[in-house]
Structures are given as C-alpha cells and as structure tokens.
C-alpha cells in the first residue's frame with residue numbers, strides 16, 4: 001500500500017510589526033508644550049520649596065485635602081512634589097530633573113535628534129546622583145542639600161570607606177565623567193596646563209616687549225635722524241625710566257623663550273589635532289544629528305507586506321513512497337545491466353526532483369559511470385534526469401530524477417524564510433529552493449553580475465521577476481535603483497509604477513523602462529559615466545568599495561559640499577540580450593564589458609537574460625565577466641555548454657527548474673514562482689506610496705549620433721561613408737537598416753552614416769516611418785557629386 005506522508009509545514013512566521021510611536025506635528029506641539037510647562041512648573045515648585053518648605057512640612061501629609069493651605073507657590077501638589085524630590089530625594093540636585101523635562105519639551109517641539117536627548121537624560125541622572133552624594137557629604141539628615149538619598153548613601157559609604165574614601169570616590173566619579181563625556185585625556189589636561197603656562201609666559205614677555213620696543217625704536221630712529229631721536233623720548237617721557245630699568249631683563253628673557261620655542265613636539269601635536277578635528281567634527285555631527293539616514297526622504301515608506309504574495313496549494317512536498325521505490329529499483333536494475341554494483345543508495349526529495357545518491361561498490365571506477373551517463377538516462381527513460389558523477393566533495397554519484405508531481409516553490413515561502421529575512425547581504429536574492437528543499441539566497445553584490453539563459457517558456461521572466469521582487473522586499477528605494485531594458489515591451493512594464501521609487505533613467509527620457517534598442521546604448525554609456533564618477537568619489541573619499549563609502553558617508557565623514565552623496569546600488573536588467581546584440585553589436589558589447597569588468601566595486605550590477613545562448617550573443621568577453629550564471633532549460637547541449645561550460649541545462653525539466661553556478665559548483669534549484677498579478681500587487685502597493693519627485697537620474701550622455709547637425713565636416717565622415725553612399729544609391733533606398741545589413745554595422749553607426757549622407761545631400765530628410773528619399777540617381781552622378789564637394 002502506498003504510504004503517503006505529508007510534511008507538516010509550519011506557517012511562515014509573520015514579522016511582528018513594532019508599534020510606531022511617531023507623533024504627528026500637532027501631537028508634537030501639544031506634548032512638547034506639556035513637557036516645557038511641566039519643567040517650568042517643577043522649577044517654580046523647587047525654588048518655592050526653599051522659602052516655603054519648612055512651613056509646608058506639617059501639612060504635607062494631609063495631602064490631598066483642598067483646605068490644607070500650603071504655602072508653596074504652586075500649591076499642594078507643588079509642595080508635595082518638591083518634598084518628594086528635594087527632601088526625600090536628591091536635594092538641590094533635583095533641579096536637574098526640571099531642566100531635563102524642560103529640555104525634553106524643547107526637543108519634541110523642535111523635532112531634534114532623540115539620541116542626543118537620551119544622552120542628556122543618561123548623564124543628567126548620573127550627575128544628579130553624584131551631586132546629591134557630594135552635597136550630602138556636607139549636609140545632615142534633615143538638610144535638603146543632598147536630600148535623603150545623598151545623605152544616606154554618604155553615611156553608608158562612610159561606614160565602610162570613611163570620609164576620605166568618599167571624597168576620593170567622588171573625585172573618581174568626576175574624572176570618569178570628564179573622561180567619558182568630554183573625552184578628556186591625561187595628555188589633553190597636560191596640554192591645557194602647558195598652554196596656560198605658555199599663555200602666562202607670553203603675556204609676561206609681551207608686557208616686557210611693550211616696554212622694550214620703544215627703546216629699540218629709539219635706538220634705530222636715533223641712528224636715522226637726530227630729530228626723531230628727540231621726538232620719541234619726548235613722547236615717551238613717562239616710560240623712559242622703566243625702559244632703562246627693563247632693558248637688561250630683555251637679555252635674560254629672550255634666550256629662555258628661544259630655548260622653548262623650537263620644540264619639535266609642538267608641530268607633531270598640531271598635526272594630530274588637525275586630524276582629530278575632522279573626526280571630532282564627524283563625531284559631533286553624529287552626536288547632534290545621529291548617523292545619516294538615506295531613507296529619511298521617504299521615512300514613511302512601507303515595505304510590501306507578505307500578504308501580497310500568493311500561497312499555492314501544491315506547495316508542500318508530498319513523498320510518494322511507491323514512486324521512490326520504483327525509481328530506486330529502476331536505478332539499481334539499470335546500473336546492474338552495466339555491471340555496476342551499488343553499496344548503498346539514499347534519496348533526497350526536492351520540490352521538483354529527487355536526488356538519489358549512490359555509493360558504488362568498491363572497485364568500480366567513477367569514470368565508468370560517467371561514460372555511461374547517457375545510457376543510464378535513457379534506461380531510466382524519464383525527462384530531466386541528470387547524473388552527477390561524482391557529487392563534488394562527496395565521492396558519491398548523484399542521479400536526479402524528476403518527481404511525478406512537482407511542487408511549486410512560491411515566492412512567498414522563500415521571502416518569508418528566515419534565511420532571507422535575516423540575511424545581512426548587500427543585495428540578497430531569494431532564487432528558490434535547492435534539491436534538499438533549502439531556501440537558496442545569494443548576494444547579487446558578490447556575484448557580481450548575472451547571466452541568465454534559457455529557451456522560451458522555461459521560466460526566465462519569472463526568474464527575473466523573482467530577482468526584482470526579492471530586492472523590493474529587502475531594499476529601501478534609497479538603497480537600490482533598477483535600470484530595466486525590455487525589448488519585448490511586456491515583461492517588465494509593470495515596474496513602470498515604481499519609476500519614482502526604484503527606477504533610474506536618462507535625464508531626457510520619458511519612460512524609465514527602456515524598450516528601444518538605440519536608447520540602451522545611451523543608457524549604457526551614461527552608466528559608464530556614472531561608474532567613472534563614482535570611482536572618482538571613492539578615490540576622493542579613500543574608500544575601496546561602495547559599502548565602505550556609504551558607511552563613511554553615513555558616519556558624516558564625507559562632506560556633501562564636496563560632491564559626496566549616498567550612493568544607491570544600481571541593478572541593470574536586460575531582457576532579451578540577444579535581440580540587443582544583434583541590432584547594436586559592438587556598441588552594446590563594449591560598454592557592457594566595461595561595466596562588467598569595472599563596476600563591481602561601485603555598486604553597479606548587471607543581470608542579462610537571453611533566449612539564445614549562442615556564442616555570438618554570449619561572446620567570450622561577456623562570458624569572462626559574468627561568472628554567475630543561471631541556466632533554465634535549453635534545447636541543446638551546445639547551448640548548455642555556452643552558458644554553463646558544461647552540459648546539464650539541456651536535461652532540465654523546465655518550469656523554473658534551473659542550474660546556478662558562481663564559477664565552481666553547479667547547483668540545481670527550483671526557481672521561486674511569482675506570477676504577474678503578484679508583481680502587479682507589489683508594484684501597486686509601492687507605487688501608491690509617496691515617491692521621490694523623479695526617477696534616479698543618470699548622468700547625461702551626449703551620444704555621438706545626437707550630433708546630427710546637417711553641417712557635418714567632410715573630414716569627420718565615417719570611413720565607410722563612400723561605401724554607404726554606393727549602397728544607398730544602388731538600392732535607391734535611404735534606410736539605416738539597409739546599411740546595417742549590407743555593411744554589417746550596428747544601428748548607431750548606420751544611423752550616423754545616414755545623417756552624413758543627408759548632410760552631403762545624397763539622401764533627403766527623415767520622413768517618419770518611410771525610407772528617406774535618395775537624391776542621387778546613379779553611381780556616376782554620385783561620383784560627380786562627391787568630386788564637386790571637394
């Protein structure tokens with residue numbers, strides 16, 4: 001009897017939402033004012049206590065009676081609170097509390113940094129205790145100087161460490177406070193003393209110089225003219241005598257100063273001070289305003305909730321014992337046909353395939369099994385069998401056999417997984433589940449670029465959506481931007497709704513999603529400029545990569561006035577890369593290769609998807625720079641080799657069954673499934689929230705083709721100008737695509753040539769969808785036309 005066991009599936013843990021304590025502006029006004037008033041009221045009550053406290057003593061315990069007749073300026077409650085804080089609490093130091101409450105009100109009203117306020121409270125409470133103990137040292141039990149707490153703590157300590165001990169302890173407290181709060185060090189204290197000593201000395205010597213200089217002047221002026229020699233003593237008659245008295249002193253003091261001034265130490269200290277100044281400035285800014293928060297502009301942005309993703313009925317894996325047994329028998333039988341004995345066999349059930357791990361009997365060479373790969377697959381007669389001989393690092397042989405009932409790996413289950421939720425990766429992507437049913441999460445930033453290939457209908461678009469969805473669930477709009485290239489015009493259009501949140505575009509383009517191949521070239525070149533700009537920023541900030549740079553920026557160590565800014569990651573997604581490379585050729589390949597080679601450190605990552613993984617699409621230069629690859633099912637072994645450098649992708653079963661490699665091992669994964677309505681819901685959810693004023697603007701790129709001024713210099717003409725003219729005149733058809741085909745050019749270059757031909761008067765102006773008119777009738781006329789030009 002077939003036993004069916006169903007794995008009990010724990011419901012995904014919903015993240016418990018923390019209650020938000022954010023106040024509206026009106027609430028802040030009310031709450032802030034309340035605190036300010038409380039602070040002032042408390043202060044009045046405390047001051048009053050010094051005058052009325054004694055009189056109120058007797059009636060304090062009758063509280064709360066309306067007729068008690070307290071004398072405190074703020075009446076009964078004031079008397080009681082003051083008694084509580086001053087007499088029974090911390091004595092005079094209680095004033096600090098009223099100050100703290102007042103300060104809190106100001107912070108709330110002015111919406112100032114809360115972390116600083118917390119610091120004020122922390123230190124305020126410590127100072128209150130310290131002060132209360134200090135004053136308690138001098139007071140007695142009934143005294144309100146240190147309050148009951150100050151007095152009691154004192155007497156307790158004095159019993160153990162004596163009066164001197166308490167004083168020393170208080171001194172230690174003071175030193176600790178100064179050291180931690182004001183970062184006072186022994187050196188800085190020594191410096192203060194030194195500079196104070198020097199200031200005094202300078203003042204003394206200035207005083208002396210004041211007295212000496214006139215004497216010098218006298219001497220020089222005496223040498224110059226007798227007249228002035230007379231005048232000066234006349235002006236300084238009153239100081240004449242002391243000058244003469246002080247003159248011998250000059251000799252004594254000056255050499256002393258000369259001995260002290262050339263101290264080398266001084267210079268070293270100054271440099272150290274300068275460095276710490278910038279750090280101190282950054283620290284101070286962080287103290288005042290907290291770390292820079294890039295998400296502040298969209299502070300209220302809500303990440304899409306999990307509920308937007310669908311749950312699927314067939315999500316839990318059902319283990320069909322009968323099927324397992326059947327497959328095992330088939331494997332054992334098939335292998336024994338080839339005289340391969342099996343020592344043990346183990347099955348791991350995944351969402352779409354089951355992995356049978358076989359340990360062959362001793363003496364059987366793995367190469368033998370490897371050679372029989374195709375025959376074994378044929379004997380097992382099932383689609384999608386993949387043999388891994390040996391499984392890397394295990395020394396066993398793996399045979400992956402598709403399950404009869406494949407389960408869907410929902411996007412919801414992988415997003416909800418602990419692995420994804422707690423991941424600390426820079427750009428985490430939940431791709432799906434592995435063969436052992438583990439959620440597979442990778443970091444796009446580490447890949448650093450991804451090549452995706454697969455025949456049509458095998459799950460590429462779903463895969464791209466899974467990647468984008470993962471990032472939307474994990475990254476704030478301030479942290480990542482997408483550039484989407486979608487020549488099919490349908491796959492990625494949904495993301496239009498989040499243009500002003502998550503997309504990046506060229507400044508002059510209307511649509512953020514690029515569907516026109518010519519625009520791709522501009523965008524790629526613009527991205528290269530962005531890359532160069534970012535490298536410049538990183539160089540100036542002395543950072544090696546974007547993570548370091550952003551951390552430094554957040555710590556306010558980089559000045560925005562120097563052009564520094566928080567850099568979001570940029571993810572370029574190109575669907576149908578084959579289409580692009582066919583129409584634009586080198587013009588696309590070159591910037592893509594450049595970006596792929598250099599962009600990893602500055603946070604630009606490329607994801608390229610193609611249906612046709614042929615070598616003229618995935619060229620050597622592209623392949624070399626895309627170590628991370630995903631292969632969905634392809635139709636031939638050759639295609640599989642092109643993507644993975646090995647076979648396997650041709651043996652997949654489709655519908656999101658894929659192989660992933662990051663350079664070494666190949667991992668089989670069932671891609672998470674996210675349907676279009678789910679993506680729509682997510683983009684709707686994000687799109688309905690407050691957005692940035694515009695999409696993230698890439699640097700402007702003035703494409704060469706945009707210089708289509710009709711006055712093109714003859715010397716600037718393309719080398720192929722003459723050939724192009726011949727092609728156009730012969731065919732009597734002024735179209736760029738004709739040039740592309742005949743001269744094997746990219747679209748851009750062909751477009752440029754057409755512009756040059758127009759400038760030369762060979763073709764007419766642009767006429768919309770129609771081909772341009774050819775103004776030269778035959779090749780002889782063309783030759784004459786070109787000769788006349790010169």
Ligand SMILES: Nc1ncnc2c1ncn2[C@@H]1O[C@H](COP(=O)(O)OP(=O)(O)OP(=O)(O)O)[C@@H](O)[C@H]1O
Nearest residue numbers: 455456457458459460461462611655656671672673
């Ligand atoms: N991970 C998956 N789990 C379950 N089913 C999937 C998965 N991925 C794809 N499919 C199924 O395969 C169909 C085709 O997928 P998809 O549109 O992604 O193919 P594609 O490779 O993008 O095709 P094309 O290149 O023609 O656009 C989907 O409609 C869905 O039914």
